Amino acid sequence: MSDYLPFEIQITIIKKLPIRALIQFRSVSKSWKSLIDSSDFIANYHFSNAPLQHHVLVRSFDSEHEKYVSIVDDDDNFPQNKIPLIVPSHVRLQLGKFPDIIGSSQGVLFLWFTPSEFVLWNPTIRKTVPIVVPNLLNNNEFETVVGFGVCPGTSDPKLVKITYISSLQFKPEKCIPLQVELFNLSSGSWRSLSMNVPRKSIEVTWKQVCIDKFIYWLAGDRNLAGNTLQTKYLILSFDMITEEFTEIDLPDNLAYLHNDFLLIYKLWTSLLVLDTEFYEIQEYCVWKMDLGVPNTFAKLFVIKSPFESLLLSTVHDFRITGQPIIEMFINNDDKQHAFYVYEPASQEICDIGITGGYPCLANHTLQHCFCLIYRGVEDQDIVIVLKCKCNAKNTQLTP
Known part of the structure; x- marks a missing residue:
């Protein structure tokens, strides 16, 4: 390809290749390796491929x-x-x-x-x-x-x-x-x-x-x-x-x-802060920092356990939808763990099918x-x- 196509067109084509192909193509020629290894290419590559x-x-x-x-x-x-x-x-x-x-x-x-x-x-x-x-x-x-x-x-x-x-x-x-x-x-x-x-x-x-x-x-x-x-x-x-x-x-x-x-x-x-002060009554508060206004936090919602048989342990992370992924103790047994997705509006939970100790x-x-x-x-x-x-x-x- 390098014998027939201008290098500028080669660059355009290379930018559209999947990452595993790019890693292999680093071995094809010195010019391609130099291009793919360049800081500009590495920094900008993921912006030209969507969605994440x-x-x-x-x-x-x-x-x-x-x-x-x-x-x-x-x-x-x-x-x-x-x-x-x-x-x-x-x-x-x-x-x-x-x-x-x-x-x-x-x-x-x-x-x-x-x-x-x-x-x-x-x-x-x-x-x-x-x-x-x-x-x-x-x-x-x-x-x-x-x-x-x-x-x-x-x-x-x-x-x-x-x-x-x-x-x-x-x-x-x-x-x-x-x-x-x-x-x-x-x-x-x-x-x-x-x-x-x-x-x-x-x-x-x-x-x-x-x-x-x-x-x-x-x-x-x-x-x-x-x-x-x-x-x-x-x-x-x-x-x-x-x-x-x-x-x-x-x-x-x-x-x-x-x-x-x-x-x-x-x-x-966005940066979120979780307040677990009210663990005894099984209520966790979620706060969001307003990036446009320094030092400003707004309360988003409260996480509550919907069943007495499930005890809130911690919040591990948040889905891209904003729903927290929570860990709960089954039957109040701290040796039995399970993950759930919590829906703030309805206060319902969905089991994601992952259990085990030390999650x-x-x-x-x-x-x-x-x-x-x-x-x-x-x-x-x-x-x-x-x-x-x-x-x-x-x-x-x-x-």
Whole structure:
């Protein structure tokens, strides 16, 4: 083709190819490899292919097995379209360590196995990247958290490591500045951020979401009143492009709750806050941040258990329709878990057919994303390969 078609036309054709074909075409010629590997092509490729397909990734354990299931999140068939996944070999080697799904961004999942071992996993291109985070502290003196996101301008995965004085040692007059380190997958190295770091009194939790170019954490502003530590909770955001932190105030009815009662989520481009203060009466409140008005939150609805035999445990995520996906205890037995979709208007629930102990769930987008293409280790052992058939009204997954 390169002998007969101008390179500009080749570029137009290549941009319309599915991602698995592009990965193969990188081996055809040096010019194609240079084009496909270029930062501009990687950053803009997914914008030329629509629609994106949203999935709910459910991981559950029973007495013998660990199961991963990806559920296509569409209006017509949810939750019938379930696709069992065989986890990548690098993740499979870590089984038994009960990895946490810390977050997802642009089709990449961020998994945490041990105090220093993390894995980036892109199911679309079947690649994983192990990352060791040095000096991840969790002791009486210091606490460390790690945030994750894929920068929309470059499609480069980024980790944000924040270390702060533990609340057990917190004294305003003796606090040292928070230490912030950044890791970009493209460079493979860590660097310190010295300007515009959060205030000394700020503590940061592992509760986080990534929305567009921002990583959001649930954080707290600590203060000593005599010998009593008081914490006012807020949202801490990090702009992956400008590398600046911003504090977002929560309304007082949320800011002064205990950390255990607050959770954060994303719904499309919106930040949601869940208030579980009224767990005893089985009522959870959902709040939405107004992105157009800083520090403004509106109450969306209240989640209530419709049956006495089902006890609310937690909210794992939200469908693209805005319906929360909740975990409940069956017959009030905390060893029997099941997932349901909750309809706020009718207060009805729909069983999505996933049960088992120690469940974990993440909402993610299966999209044409090249993240990890340079450094990823391709898993040849995956039985079911996720592929997108795009440019159709109803995108389908095929093995």
